[in-house]
Amino acid sequence: MMEISVSLSLQKNKEHIQNQLFHSSDLKxxxxxxxxxxxxxxxxxxxxxxxxxxxxxxxPLEETKVGTVDEIIVSVGIERISDLSRLPQAxxxxxxxxxxxxxxxxxxxxxxxxxxxxxxxxxxxxxxxxAHDGFIEHLITNLYxxxxxxxxPDLVVRYYEAGEAAKTKLALLYMHDLVNPDLVxxxxxxxxxxxxxxxxxxxxxxxxxxxxxxSLFPQILFxxxxxRAVAHLMEGRVVLVTDGDPNALILPVTFFAFFQSPDxxxxxxxxxxxxxxxxxxxxxxxxxxxxxxxxIVGFHPEILPSNLIFTVKSSIDRVPFPPIVEAxxxxxxxxxxxxxxxxxxxRVGQTIGIVGGLVxxxxxxxxxxxxxxxxxxxxxxxxxxxxxxxxxxxTATRILGFPLMILSALFGLIGITYGLLFILIHLCKLExxxxxxxxxxxxxxxxxxxxxxxxxxIWRLNQRPHDxxxxxxxxxxxSRGWENDDPGKE
Amino acid sequence: xxxxxxxSAVIFVLLLMAGCWDQDLLRNARLLYGGGFDLAPDxxxxxxxxxxxxxxxxxxxxxxxxxxxxGNTPRETRxxxxxxxxxxxRIYRNRIVLIGEELAKQDIYPILxxxxxxxxxxxxxxxxxxxxxxxxxxxxxxxxxxLIAEEIDELIxxxxxxxxxxxxxxxxxxxxxxxxxxxxxxxxLTIKGDRVDASRTAMFHKHQFTGTLSxxxxxxxxxxxxxxxxxxxxxxxxxxxxxxxxKHFVTFNIEKSKRKMQVLIQPDNQITVRLDLKLKVSxxxxxxxxxxxxxxxxxxxxxxxxxxxxxxxxxxxxxQEARCDGLGIGRQLMAFHPDVWEKQKxxxxxxxxxxxxxxxxxxxxxxKGNIN
Numbered sequence: 123m124m125e126i127s128v129s130l131s132l133q134k135n136k137e138h139i140q141n142q143l144f145h146s147s148d149l150k151x152x153x154x155x156x157x158x159x160x161x162x163x164x165x166x167x168x169x170x171x172x173x174x175x176x177x178x179x180x181x182p183l184e185e186t187k188v189g190t191v192d193e194i195i196v197s198v199g200i201e202r203i204s205d206l207s208r209l210p211q212a213x214x215x216x217x218x219x220x221x222x223x224x225x226x227x228x229x230x231x232x233x234x235x236x237x238x239x240x241x242x243x244x245x246x247x248x249x250x251x252x253a254h255d256g257f258i259e260h261l262i263t264n265l266y267x268x269x270x271x272x273x274x275p276d277l278v279v280r281y282y283e284a285g286e287a288a289k290t291k292l293a294l295l296y297m298h299d300l301v302n303p304d305l306v307x308x309x310x311x312x313x314x315x316x317x318x319x320x321x322x323x324x325x326x327x328x329x330x331x332x333x334x335x336x337s338l339f340p341q342i343l344f345x346x347x348x349x350r351a352v353a354h355l356m357e358g359r360v361v362l363v364t365d366g367d368p369n370a371l372i373l374p375v376t377f378f379a380f381f382q383s384p385d386x387x388x389x390x391x392x393x394x395x396x397x398x399x400x401x402x403x404x405x406x407x408x409x410x411x412x413x414x415x416x417x418i419v420g421f422h423p424e425i426l427p428s429n430l431i432f433t434v435k436s437s438i439d440r441v442p443f444p445p446i447v448e449a450x451x452x453x454x455x456x457x458x459x460x461x462x463x464x465x466x467x468x469r470v471g472q473t474i475g476i477v478g479g480l481v482x483x484x485x486x487x488x489x490x491x492x493x494x495x496x497x498x499x500x501x502x503x504x505x506x507x508x509x510x511x512x513x514x515x516x517t518a519t520r521i522l523g524f525p526l527m528i529l530s531a532l533f534g535l536i537g538i539t540y541g542l543l544f545i546l547i548h549l550c551k552l553e554x555x556x557x558x559x560x561x562x563x564x565x566x567x568x569x570x571x572x573x574x575x576x577x578x579x580i581w582r583l584n585q586r587p588h589d590x591x592x593x594x595x596x597x598x599x600x601s602r603g604w605e606n607d608d609p610g611k612e
Numbered sequence: 613x614x615x616x617x618x619x620s621a622v623i624f625v626l627l628l629m630a631g632c633w634d635q636d637l638l639r640n641a642r643l644l645y646g647g648g649f650d651l652a653p654d655x656x657x658x659x660x661x662x663x664x665x666x667x668x669x670x671x672x673x674x675x676x677x678x679x680x681x682x683g684n685t686p687r688e689t690r691x692x693x694x695x696x697x698x699x700x701x702r703i704y705r706n707r708i709v710l711i712g713e714e715l716a717k718q719d720i721y722p723i724l725x726x727x728x729x730x731x732x733x734x735x736x737x738x739x740x741x742x743x744x745x746x747x748x749x750x751x752x753x754x755x756x757x758x759l760i761a762e763e764i765d766e767l768i769x770x771x772x773x774x775x776x777x778x779x780x781x782x783x784x785x786x787x788x789x790x791x792x793x794x795x796x797x798x799x800x801l802t803i804k805g806d807r808v809d810a811s812r813t814a815m816f817h818k819h820q821f822t823g824t825l826s827x828x829x830x831x832x833x834x835x836x837x838x839x840x841x842x843x844x845x846x847x848x849x850x851x852x853x854x855x856x857x858x859k860h861f862v863t864f865n866i867e868k869s870k871r872k873m874q875v876l877i878q879p880d881n882q883i884t885v886r887l888d889l890k891l892k893v894s895x896x897x898x899x900x901x902x903x904x905x906x907x908x909x910x911x912x913x914x915x916x917x918x919x920x921x922x923x924x925x926x927x928x929x930x931x932q933e934a935r936c937d938g939l940g941i942g943r944q945l946m947a948f949h950p951d952v953w954e955k956q957k958x959x960x961x962x963x964x965x966x967x968x969x970x971x972x973x974x975x976x977x978x979x980k981g982n983i984n
Binding site for chain 2: 418419420421422423424426428431432433434435436437438439440441444445534
C-alpha cells in the first residue's frame, strides 16, 4: 500500500480515516485538548475496551494538561507512526488512534478488549486421570498453558500471520535444543507460501501444509490438550497454535501417535499397554469386520463352525438384499445417526438415541431388511471406531472400511487381502515433513517399539522416538538407581 | 486427464460386471448335514441326503429334509438331489457320511473320491459303516428329541471319547487308505429299535469292509493301537461266587495305558509281534468289595490280566481273519525290516494272517474308590 503521511490538518486526517473504514458505524471518536492543541481519539467501539481508554488515556491527559504524551499515557503498548495508511489496520486490531492538530504523527495505543472463556476440560479428549485443562480460543492463554508446563528458555515461540485479507495469528512452538532445524525450516517455508484471503480454522492450515492431502490417513495431530502438546514438544516435534481456535496442530506425527492417549502415561504401564492394545485392535476390527462378514457370508460360508453356520443362516435367510447392500445400508444409517447426533441440540439428542437405537436397530431386523449378525457387525464397527483417542483417525477408520467392503463383495477374502496389502504399502510409503509415517514399524526400529503397540515402563523409555530426528535422543537414564544403593541391602 | 477418466471408468465397470462370479451366498444354500450311500438293487448307487433347514423364527426348532436319489456316481446322485430341491445344495458343512454294509464290501474309494477332489467339501466329517442300509438309519428321522444326522454325529463323538469307536474322519482315513502297510477302521453303527448304537468297529482291508469287532474288542483294539480316549470303562466277570449276578462282575476305568509293540523277525522269516500292554485301572464298581485285602487285589489283578490278555488275543485273531492291518505292522516292517517287507508286500493281506501276535496285558489296580 502506498504510504501517506499524516496531515497537519486534523480534519483531513479524520476524513481520511473515515473514508478508509467506509464510515463504519462502530468507528467512534472523542475530542480532547492537550498542550493547547485540539486532538481526536479514534477507536472501534466493538473492539476496544472503552473503560481502558477512559482510564489510561483520557483521564491522565485531562489531569495533566501539559507534557509529553508518551509519558502521560499509562498503556503498555504505545507506538508513534507517521504513515496514515496504517491507521485503519491498527484500528481493526482493537487499538485506538490519537491525533493532534498540527502534528504529523499519530499515536497508536493498545486498548483491545479481551473477552475469552475460561479454561475448561476439552469435551472431545477427556481422560480418566491427568490434567483437566484445555486450550481455548485465545492464543496468549494457550501459549501460557504450554509455557507454564515447560519453564525452559529453550522453548521458542515464533509468530506468523496467515491470510491476506483477514489475518490469523499463528504461533509456532518448538524446543530449540531438541527440534530438528530442518523441520523448523520446512514448516516455515510451507507457512510462508500460504496465500489465501482467510484461514478460518487450523484445519485450513493443516490442509495447506500437509504432504499428502489425498491420503485417507490424517498426518497432523489435532489436540485440545496442553499436556499432549507438551509431550510432543519434548519429543522434538513442532506445535502450531492458532488464535481463535482451541486446537493445536502437532507435526510431524506417526500413525501410532493417533492411538496414544495421555491416559496411557497416567495409569500404570500394564494398564496403559493393555488399553493401547485394545485401541489398535479396535482399529483393525473397525476396518475389517464388516468386510470379513461380507466375504464369509457371500463367498466362504464353509469357514464358519457348524453350530454357528445354522444360527447365522436362520437369520439371513429372510433378508432380500445381498450382504454388501445390507452392510452399506446399515453403515450409512449409522453415519447419518452420528452426524445427526452432533448437530442436534442436546435436548433432542435423546430422541435420536431412541429413534436410532431402538426403532431402526430393532425394526430393521424384524421387518427383515437386515439380519441380526449384520446389526451386530455394524454396531461393533461403530463402537470400535470411536475408541481411537483422535477424531481424525476414527473417521478415517470408518471410511477405510468402505473400499474394503466393496472389495470383499467383489472378490471375497482375496479382495480383502489385496485391499490390506494396498493399505499397508500406502502406509509404508507415506511421509510427512520428511519423516516416515509408519515409523517405527517401517522403517523398523526395535527400540521405538517400546512405546508403540505397548507402553513399556517409563524408566525403560531411555530414548526419544527416532522419527522426528531430535537433536538429543536420550531422555532418561537410570531413574531407578535407588534400587542398587539401598542402605538396607548388603 | 481424459485417458485417466476413461480407464478408471472402464476398470470400475469391469469390476462391477466381473463381481460375484464365484460368489456363493449362504442365503442361497441348502446345507447338507449328513449323507448316506447304499447299494441299489441294480448295482447303482442309492444316496440319501439329510438337509438341515433352519426356521427363521426364534422359537421354532430346526427340521430335516431327507431326499433319496439313485445314480451311477455320488456326484450324479448329488446333482439329482439338487434338482429336486429349491436353492442350491451345499455340502461344505456336512457332518456325517454313512455307508451301507453291502456297498462297503465293495471298494469304498469311488464314493469318497468326490470329497477329496472338491476343495470346499467338509473333510472333517465323521464317517461310519451301517449295518443294513444307511437309508434305513436316516429314516429314523429323530432319536428322542434330536434330529437323526445330528444324533449320529454327536453319538459317535461321545463314543470316541469313551474309547468305544475309533476317532476318524474323511480326511484322516485318506493317507491310511493309500498306505499299503496299514489299514483303517471305522465306527460300525447298528439300529436298535428306534435308536442308533455306535459301539462297534468296522474293519477294512485295503478299501473293502471285511468284518466287525464287538464293543469290548473294539475298545481292546484301540488300547492296542495306543489310542485311548478320555475315558475307558470295561466290565468283566471275575468270579462265580454267590447267587446274585451283579456280584460276579467288576467294572473298572483304565486310567493309564502303556503299550509297547515290538516286531521281531525269527530266522525262518516268521514275523512275531510282541504287544505289551500295561494298564493302570481304578475300580468303579465291585459289589463284592473286600478290596482292602491285598491278596484279594493281587488275585483280581491276575484274573483281570488274564481276561484282558484273552480279549486281546481274540481281537487280534479277528483282525487277522479280516486281513485288517489296523495296527500298522506293515509300516513297522517298512521302517525296521525293509528286506522282509520287500518280499512280503506283494501279498501282504494273506502274509499278515500268518503273523504271530503275542499280546501280554498286565492289569494293576491303583485306585479302589472311596470306600477302601
